[in-house]
Amino acid sequence: MGWNGSTMKQSRMRTVALASMFAGAMSFMSVAAGAEEIKIGVPLSLTGPVAFAGVKMRDAMEIAFEHVAETGMLGDLKLVPIYMDDQSSQPTGINVTQQLALRDQVSAIVGYTASNICQAALPVAQELKVPTLNGDCVVDGLGKIGNYVYNTVRPSDRFLEQLVAKIAAGGKFKTGAVLFQRENPLFANLAPVVTAAFEKAGIKVVATETVTSGADADFSAQLTNIAGAKPDVLAILLLGGQTGPAFVQARQAGLTDTIFIGVQNFDSDEVRRVAGEAAKDALYPSQWIAESPLENNKRFVEEYTKRFNREPDTFSANGYNSVLMLAQIIKKAGGGDRENIREAMETIGDMDTIFGTDGKTRFEDRLVALTPFFFEMQPDGTVKRLD
Amino acid sequence: MLLQQLLNGIVAGSVYALFALGFNMVLGALNILNVAQGAIFAMSAFVAFYAMKLYAVPFVLALLLAVIAGGLINMILEMIVFRPLRARGGSPMSTLVASIGASMALLSVTQKLSGSQIERFPFNSLPDTQWIAGDVRVTFIQLLVLVTTACVLIGSYILLNRTKLGKAIRTMAFNERIARMLGIPTAGVARWTFFISGALGGLAGVLLGVMFNSVHFLMGEAYVLKGFAAIVIGGFGSVAGVVVASMLIGLSEVFSIMIGIGAFKDVVIFGILFCFLILRPNGMFGRDEEPRP
Numbered sequence: 001m002g003w004n005g006s007t008m009k010q011s012r013m014r015t016v017a018l019a020s021m022f023a024g025a026m027s028f029m030s031v032a033a034g035a036e037e038i039k040i041g042v043p044l045s046l047t048g049p050v051a052f053a054g055v056k057m058r059d060a061m062e063i064a065f066e067h068v069a070e071t072g073m074l075g076d077l078k079l080v081p082i083y084m085d086d087q088s089s090q091p092t093g094i095n096v097t098q099q100l101a102l103r104d105q106v107s108a109i110v111g112y113t114a115s116n117i118c119q120a121a122l123p124v125a126q127e128l129k130v131p132t133l134n135g136d137c138v139v140d141g142l143g144k145i146g147n148y149v150y151n152t153v154r155p156s157d158r159f160l161e162q163l164v165a166k167i168a169a170g171g172k173f174k175t176g177a178v179l180f181q182r183e184n185p186l187f188a189n190l191a192p193v194v195t196a197a198f199e200k201a202g203i204k205v206v207a208t209e210t211v212t213s214g215a216d217a218d219f220s221a222q223l224t225n226i227a228g229a230k231p232d233v234l235a236i237l238l239l240g241g242q243t244g245p246a247f248v249q250a251r252q253a254g255l256t257d258t259i260f261i262g263v264q265n266f267d268s269d270e271v272r273r274v275a276g277e278a279a280k281d282a283l284y285p286s287q288w289i290a291e292s293p294l295e296n297n298k299r300f301v302e303e304y305t306k307r308f309n310r311e312p313d314t315f316s317a318n319g320y321n322s323v324l325m326l327a328q329i330i331k332k333a334g335g336g337d338r339e340n341i342r343e344a345m346e347t348i349g350d351m352d353t354i355f356g357t358d359g360k361t362r363f364e365d366r367l368v369a370l371t372p373f374f375f376e377m378q379p380d381g382t383v384k385r386l387d
Numbered sequence: 388m389l390l391q392q393l394l395n396g397i398v399a400g401s402v403y404a405l406f407a408l409g410f411n412m413v414l415g416a417l418n419i420l421n422v423a424q425g426a427i428f429a430m431s432a433f434v435a436f437y438a439m440k441l442y443a444v445p446f447v448l449a450l451l452l453a454v455i456a457g458g459l460i461n462m463i464l465e466m467i468v469f470r471p472l473r474a475r476g477g478s479p480m481s482t483l484v485a486s487i488g489a490s491m492a493l494l495s496v497t498q499k500l501s502g503s504q505i506e507r508f509p510f511n512s513l514p515d516t517q518w519i520a521g522d523v524r525v526t527f528i529q530l531l532v533l534v535t536t537a538c539v540l541i542g543s544y545i546l547l548n549r550t551k552l553g554k555a556i557r558t559m560a561f562n563e564r565i566a567r568m569l570g571i572p573t574a575g576v577a578r579w580t581f582f583i584s585g586a587l588g589g590l591a592g593v594l595l596g597v598m599f600n601s602v603h604f605l606m607g608e609a610y611v612l613k614g615f616a617a618i619v620i621g622g623f624g625s626v627a628g629v630v631v632a633s634m635l636i637g638l639s640e641v642f643s644i645m646i647g648i649g650a651f652k653d654v655v656i657f658g659i660l661f662c663f664l665i666l667r668p669n670g671m672f673g674r675d676e677e678p679r680p
Contacts, residue, residue, distance in 0.1 A: 051503035210650050215609040217599040220395045221644040228388045241505040245600045252526055274507040274600050
C-alpha cells in the first residue's frame, strides 16, 4: 500500500474516532437531557453503638431506592442517594447534615437512626431549609421542629400509654417496674411516661432502675433490685442491642413470670436472636406488621429476605417506608427544588405506606398518622398480633 | 438480696479482672498501654462465634481458637506497630497513640466482617443450669467466670514467678536495658508478652460474650477504661493488685446500684481512682520504683 493508501487509512480512522466521540457525546446529552438527577442525603448510624439499626435501615433503603426506580413512578426523575455515617454521635450527626445541605446540595434528606441524633441534627436541617424526613427516631417533639422537618414514624410515648392501658384492662397486673437507659433521651423521656401510665392504670410502680450507657451489658444488679420488688410487669426501655440480654438476665434474676413491655425495638432481629425463650409473652406496640398483605410490604419483605438472608424488622421497615414516602413527595413536587419539595410535604395528603392495614397514611402535625398494633413475642422468635 | 448483690459484685469484679489482667501484662512488662485490647477482646469473641455458627465447632475448641486468635492478633500488632516504635525510642505517649490507631483499625475490620450485627453464642453453648439457694441464684457461666479468674490468677503467678519466661518478663519490667545485658532475648519476650495478653483478651471475650448473651464489635470498649482504672488502683504490673482492684470496682458498682445511686456508679469508681492517684499513686500493691531509663 503506497502513501495514498496510508493516508486513506488514517483518514478513515480519524472519521471513525470522531464519529464515536460524537455518538458518545450525544448519548451522554440524551441521558442528561432526559433524566433529572435529584440528590437525596441519607444520614444513618453506620458505625458506633446504634450501627446494628443503621445498617439495617441502609440495606432496606437501598432496596427502596431500587424499587422506586424500577416502578418508574418518578418518570424522568432519578433519585441519587448520598449515604453518610453519623457514627451514632450527635456532633457528627450535625456535621453530616451540614455537609449534605451545603457541600452536597441535596434536594432533601431522609434517614437518621437514633433519637438523640435527631434531636441535634433536625433543627440544623430546619435552619438550613432542607426538606427532611425523619425515618426512625421516635422521641417526642420532632413534629414541632419546623416546616421543613416531617416524620414517617410516630413517637413511642402514645403507643406505650395505649399498651399499658390495654394490659391493665384485664386487672391482672397490680405492680410494675421500669428499667431504662438514662443516657438516651428517648428512654429518659419514656420512663416518666410509662410510670405515669402505670399509675393511671392502677398499677403500682415498685421499682425503677437505670442503666447508664448504651454500652452496658451487665444488668444483674439492677434486675436483682427489681426482682426483690416482685413486679407483675416490667417496662424495659433499652437499646435493641441491650434488650435481648436484659430479657435473659431478668429471667435469671428470678423474674420468671413477669411480663415485659417496651417499644417498637422489641421487634428487632437482635432481640429475637438473643433472647430466645426469655422473650416469651413480652409485649410491644408497632406500626408495622411483617405479614401484612399490602403489595408494597410483600415486595419489600420478599426482596429483603432474599438479599440478606434474614427477615426484616422494625428498623428495616422504617428505612424502606421513609424512602417510599419521600418518592411520593418528590413526585408531587415534580423535581428537586427544595421549596417545591417542602410545599409538597405540606400539601401531599394521602400517601402509600407499608405500615398499617390499609396501606394509606398522611401527615398530621408533621407526624405520620398511624394506628399502633400490639404484639406478643413467642418463645420460638415469632410474634402474635393481639386483638 | 444482699448476698445476691455481693455475688453479682464479685462476678462483675471477675469480669473486669479477666479483661484487666491481659491489659496489665503488657503495661507492666513493657510500659505500653495497649487500648487495642478492647478490639482484640471483641475480635476473638467473633472468631469463636463464627467457628461455632458456621462450622459447628464445639464450644471448648472455639474458645481455644479465640484464645489463640487473640494471642496472634496481639503478637502481630507488636511486630508491626509497637516494635518499630520502641526501636526508635518511642515514648509511652507515642505507643498509646499507636494503640488507639490500631484499635480503630481492628474495630473497623470487626464491624465490617460482622455487619455491625449483635450476635449471641448458640443456645446451649454451655449448660443453662442455675442453682438457687434461698434468695441467691448463680448460673453455671457465672461460676465458670469465677473459676476461670481464679485459674488465671494462679496461672499468672506461676508464670511470672516459676518460669524462665516469667522471670524474663519481670526483669524487663524492672529494666529492659539490664535484661538485654543479662542476655535475655527481649524481642522474643516482648512478643510472648503480647501473645499472652491477647490470649487473655480472647478468653475474656468469649466468656463474657456467653455470660451477657451478646457479641458485637464494640463489646470490649466498655472495659478499657475500667480495666485501666483497675490497673491504676491495683498497682501497675501487680497481678494480685489488678484482681483486688477489679473486685473493688465490681462491688462498688453493684452496691451503688443497690443503695439507689446507680446513676452515679461511674462517679464512685472514678472517685476511688482519683483518691488513689492522690494518696497512693503507685496503687494498692505497686512499689516505689526508679523511673525506667
